[in-house]
Each structure stands twice: as structure tokens, then as C-alpha cells.
Amino acid sequence: MTIGIVGLGYVGLPLAVAFAEAGQRVVGVDTNAGRVNQLRSGESYIEDIPSERLQAVSSHIEATTRTQRLSLCDAIIICVPTPLTANREPELGPLIGAAQVVGDALQAGQLVVLESTTYPGTTRERVLPILEETGLKAGRDFFLAFSPERVDPGNEVHHLGNTPKIIGGLTPACRDRAEAVYGIICEQVVPVSNPEVAEMAKLLENIFRSVNIALVNELARLADRMQIDIREVIDAAASKPFGFMRFDPGPGMGGHCLPVDPFYLSWKARELDFATEFIELAGKVNQSQPFFCVEQAERALNDQGKSVRGSKIAVLGVAYKPAVGDIRESPSLKIIDRLQSLGAEIAYHDPYVPELKAFGLRHTSLEEALDGADVALIVTAHPGIDHDHVAATVPTVDFRGVTRRDHAVARPPATDLPAPRVAQFELTEVAA
Numbered sequence: 001m002t003i004g005i006v007g008l009g010y011v012g013l014p015l016a017v018a019f020a021e022a023g024q025r026v027v028g029v030d031t032n033a034g035r036v037n038q039l040r041s042g043e044s045y046i047e048d049i050p051s052e053r054l055q056a057v058s059s060h061i062e063a064t065t066r067t068q069r070l071s072l073c074d075a076i077i078i079c080v081p082t083p084l085t086a087n088r089e090p091e092l093g094p095l096i097g098a099a100q101v102v103g104d105a106l107q108a109g110q111l112v113v114l115e116s117t118t119y120p121g122t123t124r125e126r127v128l129p130i131l132e133e134t135g136l137k138a139g140r141d142f143f144l145a146f147s148p149e150r151v152d153p154g155n156e157v158h159h160l161g162n163t164p165k166i167i168g169g170l171t172p173a174c175r176d177r178a179e180a181v182y183g184i185i186c187e188q189v190v191p192v193s194n195p196e197v198a199e200m201a202k203l204l205e206n207i208f209r210s211v212n213i214a215l216v217n218e219l220a221r222l223a224d225r226m227q228i229d230i231r232e233v234i235d236a237a238a239s240k241p242f243g244f245m246r247f248d249p250g251p252g253m254g255g256h257c258l259p260v261d262p263f264y265l266s267w268k269a270r271e272l273d274f275a276t277e278f279i280e281l282a283g284k285v286n287q288s289q290p291f292f293c294v295e296q297a298e299r300a301l302n303d304q305g306k307s308v309r310g311s312k313i314a315v316l317g318v319a320y321k322p323a324v325g326d327i328r329e330s331p332s333l334k335i336i337d338r339l340q341s342l343g344a345e346i347a348y349h350d351p352y353v354p355e356l357k358a359f360g361l362r363h364t365s366l367e368e369a370l371d372g373a374d375v376a377l378i379v380t381a382h383p384g385i386d387h388d389h390v391a392a393t394v395p396t397v398d399f400r401g402v403t404r405r406d407h408a409v410a411r412p413p414a415t416d417l418p419a420p421r422v423a424q425f426e427l428t429e430v431a432a
């Protein structure tokens with residue numbers, strides 16, 4: 001088969017490589033000519049795809065900006081960004097643009113799949129009319145489905161191949177075609193009744209995470225005020241083998257998905273006079289979490305009799321999650337912005353992010369970042385960094401809990417002693 005991929009980013013490039021590795025031909029289209037040139041010279045810009053892996057299949061992948069090449073494909077998969085506008089409304093420009101170029105190239109018999117995360121109804125209400133302007137009819141002349149991407153950049157266990165793929169076809173024939181195509185690269189497909197179910201399932205997954213992260217972030221702030229170690233609380237609660245799922249507090253939410261996608265649903269809900277209160281509340285809590293981090297940095301300086309103005313602050317990790325260089329919506333940016341505006345001198349260490357142009361900053365070595373620092377902030381804990389060494393060198397605020405000693409150690413009950421009445425944990429003193 002020939003598979004067309006529109007948008008060769010975090011989602012599209014791994015997909016292109018997976019199809020190529022499965023022996024299919026891939027036509028990858030992107031509006032970013034720089035990226036296309038990089039791919040043509042065998043250079044990957046996505047951490048999960050090492051350049052060697054790309055080079056091994058480069059004879060199967062044609063990277064191009066020429067959208068008419070899509071007319072050669074058996075299936076076309078759209079993986080373009082779905083951000084929010086400045087007013088936090090869905091920005092469907094890239095998606096509509098992609099649907100238009102697919103429409104221009106559309107041939108009878110082709111399958112078109114949308115993977116970009118979006119609100120329920122997008123495939124049917126926005127993409128379908130553009131494709132049917134050609135005079136071809138979905139379900140009869142061409143096939144249309146929605147299949148949400150579930151890629152988790154940096155995850156070494158779950159990848160495209162072993163993560164079940166949800167598929168919602170516009171008609172049963174559309175679903176069957178999409179199942180056959182994804183069956184080439186995915187161990188398990190999960191067919192659902194229609195595109196709207198598939199669209200909303202993806203949003204449910206992200207909203208579930210957003211709400212739970214907000215819950216634990218809010219409790220972390222309360223625990224801080226009560227001088228209770230929230231991570232010890234979570235360790236203890238997580239010993240329950242049923243009915244509890246662990247979420248850890250952090251500096252706030254980042255990335256393209258969690259801070260953005262839930263608002264696609266709340267925007268759509270407003271059309272129906274429906275207020276999605278959990279989504280709004282979770283967004284509010286998570287968006288304010290970086291300010292709590294700033295407050296903690298201020299406190300760490302205050303403990304030394306210092307003010308933010310004139311202090312040197314080392315920020316460790318500016319990407320939004322470990323082992324990736326993605327800074328979209330990263331809470332580090334808000335933290336740096338606030339601390340800079342309060343007069344701090346910032347040095348940052350993040351081997352995945354060479355520079356932060358907006359702040360006039362470049363990545364420095366760990367030693368340079370820590371040299372003369374009044375406080376270090378662990379915002380994202382990348383692998384391979386000795387955070388214990390950081391904490392031993394400079395007063396450190398650890399937003400990820402990587403320098404903390406495990407307090408709660410699950411033990412089997414001692415058989416020669418009466419079983420404890422409440423829990424079998426060694427509860428040690430809580431750090432004030």
C-alpha cells in the first residue's frame with residue numbers, strides 16, 4: 001500500500017516510520033519545508049525516532065511539500081496540530097487546510113483518517129463537507145474515519161504498535177477499511193460505532209488525566225500549608241490495591257494535549273448551553289500551579305534571607321516532560337517568565353532544549369547552571385541527571401519528588417507480632 005501522512009510531527013513521523021517498517025510506501029506531506037529537507041537527508045527531529053531508524057527505511061518514505069502526491073495514496077492520515085487561539089478557542093486552521101489539500105488530491109477508493117485530537121463532530125461536520133465538495137460520496141466512493149493518536153513521547157513501554165487503536169468510521173465500510181490499514185501496524189484495533197465516539201474517547205482520556213492531576217495539585221498545595229508530605233500521603237494511598245489510581249503533583253501541565261484538548265470539548269459544550277465544570281476547574285488549578293512553584297522558590301530564597309531580585313536561579317528541565325525536547329505549554333516557561341520579571345537571573349540546564357529564544361537563554365552545563373546559584377528548581381526531571389547531587393550542592397526545590405527519600409515502605413505484616421490495626425507502614429517524620 002501507499003500511505004499518505006499529512007503533518008510529520010510527534011504523531012505523523014512515528015506513524016510514517018511504522019508503516020515504512022511494515023513494508024509499506026509512505027508519502028509524507030508537511031508545510032514546513034525545513035522539516036521535509038531534514039527528513040530527506042535522513043535527519044529526525046523527533047526524540048522517539050532516532051535518525052538511524054529513519055535512515056533504515058528512508059527508501060520507503062517520500063517526504064514532500066507537494067500535496068498532489070497524496071493522489072497516489074491508498075490511505076491518507078491527517079496528523080496536523082489542533083491548538084487553541086489566543087482566546088482559548090479551537091484553532092482549526094491547520095486541520096481545515098489539511099482537509100482542503102486532501103480534498104484537492106482525493107481519488108475514488110481512498111481512505112481518509114483524521115488523527116488530530118479534536119471535539120466530537122469535527123470529522124463529520126468539518127472534514128466530510130470539504131471532501132464531498134469533490135462530488136465523491138463518503139462510504140461509497142471514498143472512506144472516512146477518525147482514529148485518535150495515543151502516542152506518549154518518551155514512553156519506552158507503550159508505543160504505536162502495542163497501544164490499542166480506536167477507530168470510528170463514518171460508515172461500517174469506512175471502519176472496515178481503517179481497521180485493515182491500522183491492522184498493519186497495530187496489534188489491536190478497537191472499533192467503535194462512529195467518529196464522534198472515537199473523538200470523545202480521546203478527550204475523555206485527556207480530561208481524566210487533567211482532572212486527576214488538578215486534584216492532586218490542589219491537595220499538594222493544601223498539604224504544603226498543613227506541613228504534610230503529600231508524596232508520602234500518595235505513597236500510602238497507593239498501597240490500596242483497588243479503587244485508587246496514582247497521580248503525582250508537579251509544576252503544572254504542559255505539552256500539546258492536556259492543557260489544550262479538554263477546552264475543545266468545553267468550547268463545543270457551550271454550543272449546547274452546557275458548562276463542563278470539571279474541565280474548567282481542572283484547567284484553572286493546573287494553570288495556576290506554576291505560580292505556586294514561584295512562591296516555593298521565593299520561600300526557599302527567603303529562608304536564606306534573600307529576595308528574588310538579584311538572585312541566581314538554576315532551572316533544571318524546561319521541556320514539559322522527561323526525555324523530550326517539547327516545550328509547548330511547559331510550566332517551566334511560566335516559572336521562568338515570572339522569576340525573570342521579578343528580577344532573578346535565570347540559568348537553565350536541559351540537554352533536550354538548546355535555547356529558549358523568548359527569554360534570551362541558552363542551555364548551560366549542569367555545573368555552570370549550579371555555579372553561584374542561590375536556589376535550584378527541579379521542574380522536569382530528565383533521565384541521566386544526578387538530582388541528588390544537585391540537592392546536595394545547592395538549596396533545591398524539587399517539584400517532581402525525585403530527590404526525596406521513600407518514606408512509606410510497604411512491608412508484609414510481621415507474623416510474630418499482632419497485625420497492625422491501621423497500616424503496615426513505617427511512618428517517619430514529615431519534613432517541615
Ligand SMILES: NC(=O)c1ccc[n+]([C@@H]2O[C@H](COP(=O)([O-])OP(=O)(O)OC[C@H]3O[C@@H](n4cnc5c(N)ncnc54)[C@H](O)[C@@H]3O)[C@@H](O)[C@H]2O)c1
Binds near residue numbers: 011082094098151152
Ligand atoms: N504530541 C503528542 O504527544 C500527541 C499525542 C496524541 C495526540 N496528539 C495530537 O496529534 C495532532 C498532531 O500533534 P503533533 O504533536 O504531532 O504536532 P506537531 O506540531 O509535532 O506536528 C504537526 C506537523 O504538521 C505540520 N503541519 C501543520 N499544518 C499543516 C498542514 N496544513 N498540512 C501539512 N502539514 C501541516 C507542521 O509543520 C508539523 O510538522 C494534534 O491534534 C495533537 O493534539 C499529539
